[in-house]
Amino acid sequence: MYHVAGVDVGSGTTKVVIMGEGRRVLGVSELRSGADLEAAAVEGLEKACRVARVDHARIAYVAATGYGRYQVGFRDVQITEITCHARGAHYLFPGTRCVLDVGAQCTRAINVDFHGRVRKFRSNDKCAAGAGRFLERVAKALEVDLEQLGELSLRSKEPQPISSVCAVLAESEVINHVSQERKTEDILNGVHRSIVDRLAALLRQVGLESEVTLTGGVARNIGIVRLLEARLERQVNVSSDAPLAGALGAAVLALERMRKLGAEGTHLYVREGQA
C-alpha cells in the first residue's frame, strides 16, 4: 500500500493533500506561503502527514504545482496549476466542463473535457484585477475581516458601482465611497460585482459551458459565488474543498503517474531518509 501527495504552493497559501491508492483523501493542510516557499512546502507536507497519520516514508510520489512548484525540493514531478485545477475540479465534481480558479494573484478560466483534461484556458497573472489580493486590500481599507467580506456584501440594498478595473484605482474609488459615507455593504457589493464581471469575461473567452466549478481561495467567498451565479444565470459548483483543488488535482495525477510507472515495470521504492 502506498500514498501520494499533491503540493500546491500558491502565492498566498500552500495546500497539501495526502491521497491513498483508491483516490481517497487521507489528510490535508493549508498554511500561508510567506517568503520562504520551500519551508512552507515542507511544513505543509509534515502537517498533512500528521493529519493523515501517515509516515513521510510511505509517501511514494509527490506532485508539486502552483507558482512555487520549483521550490518544492522533495517533488518527483511538477505540473502546471492549470492541469491540476482542471483535474481537481473534475475530482470534486465529475460533471465539470468549465473551471474558474481564483487565487490570490492569478485568475484562470479552463475549459475541460469529460476526463478533466484541459481543452482551452485563459489566465490573468499580470495584474491583481479580479484576484484575491484585491479583496484582501479592500477588506483592509474597510476594516472588515476577509472571511466576512462576502456575506456582508450580500446584505447590500443599494450597490455602489466601481468603474475601475485596476485594483489600485478601484481602491481609490472605494475610499471615495467611504468619504461620501456610503454603507460598507453597498461598497463591498460593488467591489464583488466588479470582480465577477472580470471573471465572467474570462470564462466567456474559453467558452462558457454547462457545469462551472469554482476553485481557489476566493471560492470561500459566498458573495462572489452568489453574484457569479446571478451573472452567469446558472448554479456554480462550489465545495468546501475548492481551495484545495490544485493540490487534489496534483495528487490525482501523482496516482496516475504511479500506476503508469508500475505498469511499465519501474521499480518503486519507498524512499529512505524521510522517515
Added chain:
Amino acid sequence: MIVAGIDVGSTATKGVLLHADGRILGRALVPTGANVVRAAERAFQEALRTAGIEDWEVCFIVGTGYGRYKVQFGHAQITEISCHAKGAQFLMPGTRTVLDIGGQDTKAIKVGEAGEVLDFCMNDKCAAGTGRFLEAAAGVLGLDLAEIGDVSLRSRDPLRVTNVCTVFVESEIVSHLAKGRKVEDILRGVHNAIAARSLALLRRVGYEPGLAFTGGVSRNRGMVRALEERLGSPVHASEDSPFMGAIGAALYARERAEHAAAPGKA
C-alpha cells in the same frame, strides 16, 4: 487682460493666472481630495492670492482635467490632452511629443507646430506607470514621494522590476528588501520600469525627439533621467511642467477672450 486655467486632476488640482502678454502671474497646486468642486475653488483662490489679483479682474476661465465640469465658475471646458499640447508648445517651442504622467493616468501626445493635437494615446485603465505606481513604491519603502527620484539617482546597480501591476510590485519590492537589496537600486528599477512603459506608449503615437514631460511626475528628477536614458534624447521638464494642463487651459482662455473682444464680435 487676465485669464485663468484650472486643471482638476485625479490627485492634484492646479490653477494658473495668465496675463494677455503671456506672463504667468500666479499658480497654485492643491490636493483634489473627495470634494472636487471645492478643490477647483481653492486652486483658483490660491492662485489669485499668490498673484495679488482679485477674482473680478479675471475675464475668462477654462477648466480642464478629469474634473473640468466641476469647475463651476469656468466659462468653458477643454480636454487635458489639448491643454497639455497647447501649454507645452507655448513654453517649450519645438515640442513634437508630450508625455504627461499624472497621478492616475499617463498620456502620450503628438503635437503640431501650433500646439494642436495630431494624435494621442493613453493609459487610464490601470495604475501601472503612473504617479500612483511611484506612490506605492515610496510607501512600501517608507520614503516620501518627493525624495524617491533623487534616491534612485544614487543607484549603481539597478534591479530589474518584472511586475507591471502596482499591487504585485509592492510585493516584489518587499522581497527585494528581504534579500538585502539597496533601496536606491530598487527605486532605479522602478523608475526604469515606468520609463519602459512610457516609451511603449510614446511609440504608439510615433515618438519623435523634442519631448516635453508634463504632469506631476515630471517633478521627479530620477524619472527625467530614466526617460532620457531610455529614449536616448533630451527630455524637457521645468518647474512649470506639473502646471502644463492649467497653462494650456489659460492659453485657450486667452484665445477665447480675445476672440470675444475682437471688433465686430460680441
